[in-house]
Amino acid sequence: MSGPVATIVGAQPSNPTQPILRPDFGGLGDRIKLRSNRFKVACPTKGFFFRYDVDITVEKKAREGGKGDGKPNRAPRGGEGDAPRISKPVKRKIWKAYVAATLKPVFGDSMPVFDGEKILYTAKEAKMASKDGHTATVTVPKDPDGSEVVATVTVKPCNPSAVSWAVLGESMKDHSKKFPIEVFGCINTVFREAAMATETNIAAGRSIYFRDPNYTFGLGWGRETWPGIYSSARPCQWGITLNLDVANTAFYKKMNVVEFLREFIGGKLPFARPGEQPPPYRPAPTQLNDFQRKSFDSEMRTLKVEMRHGPTGVRRQRVTGVANATAASHKFENKGKMVTVADYFKNEYKIVLKYPNLPLLQIGSGKTMMPMEVCELMSQKVPRKLNEDQTAIMVRKCAQPAPDREVRINKLRKDSSRVNYDKNVFLDAFGIKVASEMVAFDGRILPAPTMSAGGPKGDLSVKRMDGTWEARNVPFKDPKLLKHWVFVNLCDPAMLNDDEPLDVFLSEFIGVGRQRGMDISKPSMAPRASNNPDFIKMFQQERAKNKDLQLIMVAIPRRGPQYADIKKAGDVEVGIVTQVVLGQKIEDHWNKRIMNQYVSNVMLKINAKLGGINTEVKEISPNNAILKRFVDKPTIIFGADVTHPSPGEKAKPSVAAVVASYNKSFTKYVARVRAQGARQEIMDTLKDMIRDLLIEFKNLCGNREPQRIIFYRDGVSEGQYFHVMVEELSAIQKACMELVPDGSYKPPITYIVVGKRHNTRLFAANPRTDAVGKAGNVPPGTTTDTAICHYLEFDWFTCSHFGIQGTSRPAHYNVLYDDSKYTADEIQLFSYYLTYVYARCNRSVSIPAPVYYAHHVAFRARAHLEEPFGNDTATVTSGSSGPALDVQALNRRIKVHENVKGMYFA
Structure with missing residues (x-):
């Protein structure tokens, strides 16, 4: 962990090394009593x-x-x-x-x-x-x-x-002292040893996991969830706290590999209603086709299995692949004779294989071939990303209302069977003690904004309790016309025919659009196509019919591979705005109110994609005393994110995305996206993307360069804060120099990291009066920059959204660099209000809209890179230790068509 860096004026590339101090503490907002899942830690101060x-x-x-x-x-x-x-x-x-x-x-x-x-x-x-x-x-x-x-x-x-031990106290008193990273390395190692004192605990990062029948449940596909405990020592204004949280992750079930194959091929978990017996899984397959074998090979690689058939007892080894050979067909030399694997097991171990036609597992170095049925999959953490169904089950099962989560964390703190924080040989040896109660402190609820829409009733009040505003029948701030569009129906007639359901949807769509100020004509109906057409050819044909075509709306049965093909065809190949709607939604939404809500949500996206503005935050104006410095000069807001391949994915790049605002209300954005090396966090093409976006701003804003730059960066881990910031700040400065080569363009830059991958939670100390919603979370706008925040860094937590399910995770903001010298109230309120300009819904969201948009742009690029199964996006270089990515070729594949402008990603 590193402190933020010193202000450096001007656009010359620099190497900041000194930390800046928190300028002040925020005072804006109503007070609220809070608790957090932090426990004070007492460490020696001498010796x-x-x-x-x-x-x-x-x-x-x-x-x-x-x-x-x-x-x-x-x-x-x-x-x-x-x-x-x-x-x-x-x-x-x-x-x-x-x-x-x-x-x-x-x-x-x-x-x-x-x-x-x-x-x-x-x-x-x-x-x-x-x-x-x-x-x-x-x-x-x-x-x-x-x-x-x-x-x-x-x-x-x-x-x-x-x-x-005294260096921590010295660092807190004298801000010029270097952050004592060695102290926290020691403390976290002591806590880890204390946790691993229980033999059944399995460590993974800063969490430990264990199988508990009360919190373990199936996810299907041979996987189940295990509960765990996350713990990390954190520096704060009170000294050191232990961040303690519940954790959940997916483990493979301990089972025979053939049984695992049956669940893997069978797919979904067989659910049953209460009191009913769940339907049995389909029988285990006796052989696999090539697609199934490749899928299972991808799943089994690197997993550990046990074998018990030999004279040496249990053996444990890793799987290196699933061979394209079976026990009945694969032969090897044994005692001078060529025998099949099936005959070998029958002769040597008296085992008659039940599934001789299933592929063999390659074990260890890959030279050993083993039948699946003699191997047992060990319990081990799933190293890959869960699919959508598994994720949905995990969220539904693991999400706990805030009061319940608080109770469970307190129980974990006092449960000596897992980690004994009160009597532990390692903690005692180092003289470390942990408080028994969560820290309590005062927070603030920032004032909700007023949303500005169109028409005579243009000012919309935000409900403080849930961060929403009612916008039905109210025109958009800047509605766009939709005169030329095509509707494509890819749903089976049994799901969505061309009569009543579709007529109701289109009638509601046109009616709601006109209520919101959009003049929408009836669409041209494309001929009903197969469920997997050539979208590029189809869109090109529709474009040829009407050169003024604005939008192609495609109805598909449900979200699946078609989505990526549609977006690739529209965004990259043909250059036409697309909107996907789900046939299941249209068919199910016969209720007039629910249909209206679904159509209204779709309308928000379409108006933004066409270049319109749905609503604005009224307070972001020169008349607001706190926020005037964000609009008194042309200001550009950047949102940046880097997404990485999921665990287990090979030959896939990381994707860097940057969006930039170009209007005074910070509601309109343009984007740039680039591929880069796998798991590379620093954006090595940031300079080029920033330069392009500055040029876009200049072209769209009357040939004026932005006079302030605010850069919100997502996805940076704490250990990388300083390194990433230095590299990317230099890239921003160089982009400014290239924009105006004479060196006169030196806008002040503010660099802020926005984090959601942390384990800090906020709880209302008085839930009866202060908690909101069924989940009992803190209200939107709840903010703290004291107590649990860093003793040196300019950071704060804001929970800006309404938590519908589970416990809300506040966003953690850290200002690492700031030429504009914003006060805490200024930057905290502005960042909070940026969560209200997200075009896709009429509510505040968890992070500022530009960061959210950058996330969408990066994942849209992933859709553009998707190919049929078995095709790699990389070329393997001979003699290399791994696949080499052809980044230039990848960037050609994700480059958005020049005809697609603005917020195609909304």
């Missing part, structure tokens, strides 16, 4: 703790389970050839064996803690006879796979070794 470097080597023969050559393996983080990666579970076993053998002579009565990679911490200095440290060889007893691990562990003092 020292000690750091040591840990090096672990393992003999090759021990890891391979064979004779080997006795050479050590020194690859704690992975390697090639003779240095395969030492897994974290193996490292932990080696470490525990080392501590058991050396605790008294080396560490005395001080319990050491290990971060699992390279660093060891002790509360007292270790006893080492040599400056070169202490070395010991340990043997980890035989695992279920029959192997024995012989390892050499070397512990050496770091330089410096002793770290003063």
Whole structure:
């Protein structure tokens, strides 16, 4: 974690290194009593703790389970050839064996803690006879796979070794002091060791998980949820707090691989109504087609399985693939004869395979072929993204109203069976104590804005309790005409025919549009097509019929692969605005009120896509004393996001997206998007995107350059704040220099990170009077920049949206750079009001609209990159350690057509 950086005036590329201070605290808004899932942590304020470097080597023969050559393996983080990666579970076993053998002579009565990679911490200095440290060889007893691990562990003092506990207090008092990252590294490692003291806990990042029948339930496809505990020591204005939260993640069920295949191929979880027996899964398949095999191969790669058929007992290994060979067909040499795998198991183990025609699993190095039915899938964390159905089940099952979540977190704090925070050998050794109650403090509810629409009743009041406003029958602020459009019906006639349901929908669509000020004509009806037509050809034909075509609306049965094809054809290939509607929605919405609501939501998107404005925040004007500095000069708002491939996805790029405003109310945006290296967080093409968007602003705003730049960045982890900001700030400055080459263009820049990937929650201390909705969340606008916020950084939390389901997650804002020197009230209120200009709904959302839009642009680009199964977006370079991405080719595929202007992504 790094502090924010010093203000640097001008557009010259710079290298900011000094932290800026929080300018002041916000005072705007009504007071509200809050609690947060933070618990005060008391640490020593005097004395020292000690750091040591840990090096672990393992003999090759021990890891391979064979004779080997006795050479050590020194690859704690992975390697090639003779240095395969030492897994974290193996490292932990080696470490525990080392501590058991050396605790008294080396560490005395001080319990050491290990971060699992390279660093060891002790509360007292270790006893080492040599400056070169202490070395010991340990043997980890035989695992279920029959192997024995012989390892050499070397512990050496770091330089410096002793770290003063007092540096945290000194840093808080003297803001010029460097942030004491070593202190938090030690504290978090101690908490991790305390959590792992319970053997059944499984660590994943800063969370631990465990199987609990009360909170474990099936997700289908051979997966289930496990509950867990997230914990992290956080610096704040009170010193240190422990951020404690409930966690949930997906694990594979422990089951035979054939049973897993049956669930995987069978798909959805067989639901039943209360009191009814769930329908059984379809029988296990006896053979797979090529598509099924490839799908299962993608799922099984890297997963761990157990085998129990051999004389050595249980063996555990990873799957490297699903072969295109079966037990009945694949032969290998055994005792001088060629035999099939099926015959081998029958002769050697007296096992007659029930599924000899199923593909074999490739195990370990890939040379060993194993029948699925003799392998059992181990319980292990799912490393891949859940599908939409699984995600929906997870959200529905895991979402808890805020009061219930608060109760559960307090129970986790006091449940000594999982983590004993009150009596733990590691916490006691380091003198760390955790408070038993959540922190309580005062927050503020920022005032809700007034929304400005069109017509004589143009001012719309926002309901403070849920952040919504009533806009039915009220014209849009800037409605657009829709005279030339086409309707394409891809739904089966049994779902959506061309008579009553469709007539009702189109009549309602035209009527609602006219109520909102849009003059909408009847559409041209395209001939009914198959459910998977050539969209590019279809759209080109419709464009040829009418050169003034504004919109193609396509009705599909439900969201699926068709969506990506439609957007790719419209956005990239043909250059026409598209709107997808769901036939299921149209068919189900016979209720006049519900149909009106669905049509109204679609209308919001279409008016924005056509260049209109739905509503504006009235307070964003020069007449507002707090917000006038955002509009007294031409100001551009950027929203930026980088999305990465899902876990388990290979040969796919990260996608960087930036949107930029170009009107005074910050309701209209243009976008740029680029592909870049997989999992690369810094946007290496940011300069070009910013320059293009500055040119767009200049062209759309009377040939004027923006005189202020505010850059909202999403998706940056705390450990990357400083590094990402320095690189991207330089890119913004260089773009300004290229816009006006003589160097005279030096607009002030404000760089803000907006985070949602955190575990801080806010609870109303008086839920009867202050909580809102069935979920009992804090009201929209609830803000705090005290207590739980950083003691140095210019950060705050705002919960700007109404939590309908589960506990609301506030957005965490961190101003890392600010030439404009905004006060806390100014930037907090402006950021909050930007959550009200999101065009797709009549309510506030959880993050500022430009950040949301950047997210949409990036994911739309992912739709543009989608291809039929089995086609990769990358080229494998011979001799490389992985696939090489042809970024230029990828960017050609996601480049939006020049005829598609404005907010195609709305």
